[in-house]
Amino acid sequence: MAGIRNPLTMSAETVSKYLDMRELIDVVERSLGDLSDKESSGIEQPVRTFVPVKKYQSLLGVMPGYSAKDDALATKLVSVCPQNAGTDIPTHLATILLFEPSNGCLKAIMDGEVITTMRTAAASAAATKYLARDDSKILAIIGAGHQARSHIQALSLLYDFTEVRIWSRTKATATALAHEFGARVCESAEEAVKDADIICTVTFSATPVLQGEWVKAGAHVNAVGACIASSRELSESLTRDAIVYVDSREGALKESGDIIINKAEIYAEVGEVILGRKEAFKHKTTVFISLGVAIEDVVSAKLVYDKYVASQGMQ
Numbered sequence: 001m002a003g004i005r006n007p008l009t010m011s012a013e014t015v016s017k018y019l020d021m022r023e024l025i026d027v028v029e030r031s032l033g034d035l036s037d038k039e040s041s042g043i044e045q046p047v048r049t050f051v052p053v054k055k056y057q058s059l060l061g062v063m064p065g066y067s068a069k070d071d072a073l074a075t076k077l078v079s080v081c082p083q084n085a086g087t088d089i090p091t092h093l094a095t096i097l098l099f100e101p102s103n104g105c106l107k108a109i110m111d112g113e114v115i116t117t118m119r120t121a122a123a124s125a126a127a128t129k130y131l132a133r134d135d136s137k138i139l140a141i142i143g144a145g146h147q148a149r150s151h152i153q154a155l156s157l158l159y160d161f162t163e164v165r166i167w168s169r170t171k172a173t174a175t176a177l178a179h180e181f182g183a184r185v186c187e188s189a190e191e192a193v194k195d196a197d198i199i200c201t202v203t204f205s206a207t208p209v210l211q212g213e214w215v216k217a218g219a220h221v222n223a224v225g226a227c228i229a230s231s232r233e234l235s236e237s238l239t240r241d242a243i244v245y246v247d248s249r250e251g252a253l254k255e256s257g258d259i260i261i262n263k264a265e266i267y268a269e270v271g272e273v274i275l276g277r278k279e280a281f282k283h284k285t286t287v288f289i290s291l292g293v294a295i296e297d298v299v300s301a302k303l304v305y306d307k308y309v310a311s312q313g314m315q
């Protein structure tokens with residue numbers, strides 16, 4: 001059997017070949033539903049561990065998970081190094097180890113950067129599909145890094161935007177990204193989100209970049225960038241006045257500054273909405289707080305591996 005003693009090594013280039021954003025949105029959507037129904041899906045996913053490396057203001061994250069439905073077992077190792085910004089090294093570096101659940105053998109060592117970038121946008125797109133108005137026309141992106149790009153790509157598959165706006169604290173990166181998509185660069189975050197239907201915050205900021213007063217009633221916000229308890233991207237007024245959804249309640253109560261510092265009330269996991277167990281409130285102001293969950297990586301890695309093996313005519 002492939003990979004029992006000799007795991008496949010899959011580079012970012014190889015992984016990219018087998019990832020399609022449309023397919024990923026469906027796969028990640030299903031995994032978020034399964035996560036909210038652990039009893040029948042058999043998902044095992046402890047809250048991840050982050051090791052802080054204070055000397056370099058960086059983190060090493062360990063994210064293991066198992067999906068019984070997919071019979072997929074994997075762990076992601078992810079380095080978060082904000083100080084790499086502006087260098088040739090990305091701020092997020094990740095590797096995914098995929099195991100054969102029946103015997104514990106390592107099947108593949110995969111680049112995890114492409115999967116992280118794409119599956120996070122796929123999760124936001126899945127949440128947006130349920131929580132934003134179907135006639136959404138204006139997309140605003142706060143931040144202009146990897147996640148900004150993948151979020152524009154994913155959401156543009158679902159909506160026919162008449163305008164995409166970008167604001168980032170570094171105008172040059174916002175301008176370069178805007179050029180790729182024919183988007184408009186804004187002078188302030190407030191200008192970018194005015195009357196926007198869908199807003200994504202995808203920054204490293206530790207303090208709010210989005211104020212509730214700027215957000216149109218009925219808009220949907222994907223808050224993606226604040227993934228540790230001491231950071232937040234959203235003002236208290238926004239999390240107080242909007243209906244707040246998360247990917248994992250357990251994770252959010254431990255890791256989300258937007259929940260913990262703002263003392264925000266979680267209405268539901270987005271998976272509960274996907275399963276039809278909680279309401280979507282498409283016409284009210286909604287916020288999806290995405291922290292990133294291991295199961296998104298597990299199912300994405302399995303998808304890539306299975307497609308690769310099939311393409312090679314391997315067992």
Ligand SMILES: NC(=O)C1=CN([C@@H]2O[C@H](COP(=O)(O)OP(=O)(O)OC[C@H]3O[C@@H](n4cnc5c(N)ncnc54)[C@H](O)[C@@H]3O)[C@@H](O)[C@H]2O)C=CC1
Pocket residue numbers: 080085091092116120143144145146147148168169170173202203204205206209224225226227290291292293
């Ligand atoms: N929820 C999830 O599943 C995931 C979340 N993330 C988080 O998303 C955020 C963006 O990640 P990437 O796009 O990969 O990073 P990146 O390094 O490619 O881009 C970061 C962006 O944030 C901006 N930024 C940095 N510090 C800022 C500050 N203090 N205030 C305002 N803007 C600031 C930068 O100018 C840049 O536009 C990070 O916080 C990252 O940890 C990343 C992966 C998964």
Ligand SMILES: O=C(O)C1=NCCCC1
Pocket residue numbers: 061078080092116227291292293
């Ligand atoms: O889910 C992930 O992957 C990450 N989330 C928060 C920041 C590090 C990567």
